[in-house]
Each structure stands twice: as structure tokens, then as C-alpha cells.
Amino acid sequence: MTFQAVSTQPDWVSVLGVFPGSPVLLSGCRGGLLRLWHCDSMASLGEVQGHDSPINGLASNRSHLFTASE
Known part of the structure; x- marks a missing residue:
């Protein structure tokens, strides 16, 4: 298994x-x-x-992506 650090997100990652x-x-x-x-x-x-x-939240299916914030 190989791991790679990616640091191009401009701010702290809050959801994956x-x-x-x-x-x-x-x-x-x-x-x-x-x-x-x-x-x-x-x-x-x-x-x-x-x-x-x-x-703060993220959900997806095969055709849609939903995000949630404050």
C-alpha cells in the first residue's frame, strides 16, 4: 500500500x-x-x-452530490 500527501486544499479539510x-x-x-x-x-x-x-456534511449517489454547511 502506498500513501501520498496532497496539500493543495487551501484550508483545513472538514469532510471527505x-x-x-x-x-x-x-x-x-x-x-x-x-x-x-x-x-x-x-x-x-x-x-x-x-x-x-x-x-460540514457531504452525501452523494451516482448522479448527485449534496453538501451541508452552517
Whole structure:
């Protein structure tokens, strides 16, 4: 097993999740930014400024992504 540190999230990571059936990891931070990562390469797939406050919750299915904040 190999571990790799990724330090491109601009603020503390507050939530992690996955898209079911895909190699996509989701990370949300205290700054309200949601980032998508490819699990194998840890390459950034994109980002969305979802909230003005910390993302505290995350849920997904094969076609939708939901985030929660304060």
C-alpha cells in the first residue's frame, strides 16, 4: 500500500466522501470549497466554491452530490 500527501486544499479539510462506483474522492474544507480528486493518481479533477462557511456534511449517489454547511 502506498500513501501520498496532497496539500493543495487551501484550508483545513472538514469532510471527505466518494462517488459510489467511481474512483472519485471528494473533499470539503472550512473555507466552503469542494474539490474532486482521482483516487488512483490524486490528480485534481476540479473544484467548486459551494459555501461561504465550512462544509460540514457531504452525501452523494451516482448522479448527485449534496453538501451541508452552517
